[in-house]
Amino acid sequence: MDLFSYAFMQRALIAAALTGLAAPAVGTYLVQRRLSLMGDGLGHVAVTGVALGLAFNSSPIWTAMLVTALGALVTELIRERGSVNGDVALALLFYGGLAGGVLITGVAGESASRLQEFLFGSITTITVSDILVVMALAAVVLIIAIGLAPQLFAVSQDVDFARVAGLRVRVYNLLIAVLAAVSVTVAMRTVGLLLVSALMVVPVATAQQLTRSFRATLAAAMAIGVLASTGGLAVSAEASKYATVAPGPTIVIIALAGFAVTWPVGAWLRHRRRLTSPFADVIDEHLPTEGHDHDHGPACGHVAVPHGDHVDYLHDGHRHAVHGSHYDEH
Amino acid sequence: MSVISLQDGAVAIGGRPVLRHVDLEVDAGDVLALMGANGSGKTTLVRALTGLRPLATGHLDLFGVPFDRFHDWQRIGYVPQRASAASGVPASVWEVVASGRLTRRRLLRPLSRADRAAIAHALEVVGLADKAKDGIGQLSGGQQQRALIARALAGEPELFFLDEPTAGVDLPNQQALADALGVLKAQGATIVLVAHELGPLAPLIGRAVVMRDGRKIYDGPPLADHEVHAPWIGEVHAHHHTEHHAAHLSSHAPQLRSPLEARPEGSR
DSSP, X not given: OGGGGSXXXXXXXXXXXXXXXXXXXXXXXXXHTTOTXXXXXXXXXXXXXXXXXHHTTSOHHHHHHHHHHHHHHHHHHHHHTTOTTHHHHHHHHHHHHHHHHHHHHHHTTOOHHHHHHHHHOOGGGOOHHHHHHHHHHHHHHHHHHHHTHHHHHHHHHOHHHHHHXXXXXXXXXXXXXXXXXXXXXXXXXXXXXTTHHHHHHHHHHHHTTTOOSHHHHHHXXXXXXHXXXXXXXXXXXXXXXXXXXXXXXXXXXXXXHHHHHHHHHHHHHHHHHHHHSOBOOOXXXXXXXXXXXXXXXXXXXXXXXXXXXXXXXXXXXXXXXXXTTEEXXX | OEEEEEEEXXXXXXXXXXXXXXXXXXXXXXXXXXXXXXXXXXXXXXXXXXXXXXXXXEEEEETTEEGGGOOOGGGEEEEOOGGGGOOSSOOBHHHHHHGGGGGGOOTTOOOOHHHXXXXXXXXXXXXXXXXXXXXXXXXXXXXXXXXXXXXXXXXXOXXXXXXXXXXXXOHHHHHHHHHHHHHHHHXXXXXXXXXSOOGGGGGGOOEEEEEETXXXXXXXXXXXXXXXXXXXXXXXXXXXOOHHHHHXXXXXSOOOOOTTSOOSSOOO
């Protein structure tokens, strides 16, 4: 790991860790409101922002954030109007963002490869001033996403209830939209604008395979995000000795691999939970089984499900309960 | 002093008048059932009373304060229709119930001991204390409904609005629900609930308001379930509503829209 003794790799590591922490924190709220693709859409809008920055020779980070935040606010206002076809409206905005970005880059005489740095990330060319901006923005995202978690949770969970509870629903909705825009900007240099959404959504999808509460999902998603982004950076640095391995896509692939590993476990846990949830306590009529050779018990290998004051053992479509020296069909 | 006072209330959805000329006075301690057929405006009335639907005309006072200046949200507990219980990320029963405490919490402060006690108490009243750590999505429909009631309860309000608490809930769960509401009634809470059929809730109800086609047609002692839909209720001369006629009445807003247009019916 002597690669990390280089200053540029240390900067890259800090940027990756911060992105991995901030993106899933916002992503959790987006997934909660079933807006998983919002990050992707904002990434497209940010392309126009980057192109504007390049065209006017100002810092692409700031123009990207400005344009993305604007796009996020417009998106949120369209959504707030309660349009059933809101997703179509969003699509219009997103394609406009991408097309505008490519068009402006061309008109301004910038090369497409300059734009590509932002589309797919260029974490190893990050400068010290970039790092400071990323740190500040990530701190803002984390403070709001964690500090206002009870309010943001309530607004995302049940808008009507939150409104009657006196919460300023619109302010919180716009806040989440702007947070999403800021974290898109944070992740821009790490995984790039076209893959931003992956870092916001995939760790959340992975976390919720194993969690049952919102807070656990939020915490686990952030931990998974950091593991994936720093791990992806390390793997791509190691692999770069043998071939061209870009960090951005590596981070996303590692995050997806995490999901692929967790999903079967989550599916098994859910199956198990369904199977062992107690049966309703109904008095059954007495139906003894005939010719039952097997002895049921805690270690017999059959699923034991609570049923009133006893347990039923499940096998071959039967529910068998111990009754004296025989078993009853329940 | 009346807890709710609505005078000549009217609500328009997408420009079409839905509720018209509704007067409603609810006193402290009243347990009132809003009844009526689908599309009669009972849910719209509750949404108007909670401020989720703006009044087109009319005047609404809550606890003697004009609605525009009303900020004592901790005095109100709202239990929406159950469809909103699940979301994209798992949430535990405790977390959902805890969000009901937000009416009394300040920004950026951790839960106080009183907050935790209120949440635990709310879970106990609805009989879900042992399910606190379960995911809300794993509960049955009736248990989810009880969790939503616990959420409203956690804020320790004086006035409850429940929108169809018994819809799609089996009988044992309706009974558990009725028991929880009985506890609230005994504590002197004011309860306004929307219901198609009262079932086990019937003994709690002290007053019934029947809506038909956006108007209040009956306000008085509780009615038996079958009486609510009787054509003679609230009409000077009886005429029979055919099925076709009823379907026509319930379509307050035509279902026409283009991508950027606001949804005419409801915002959920």
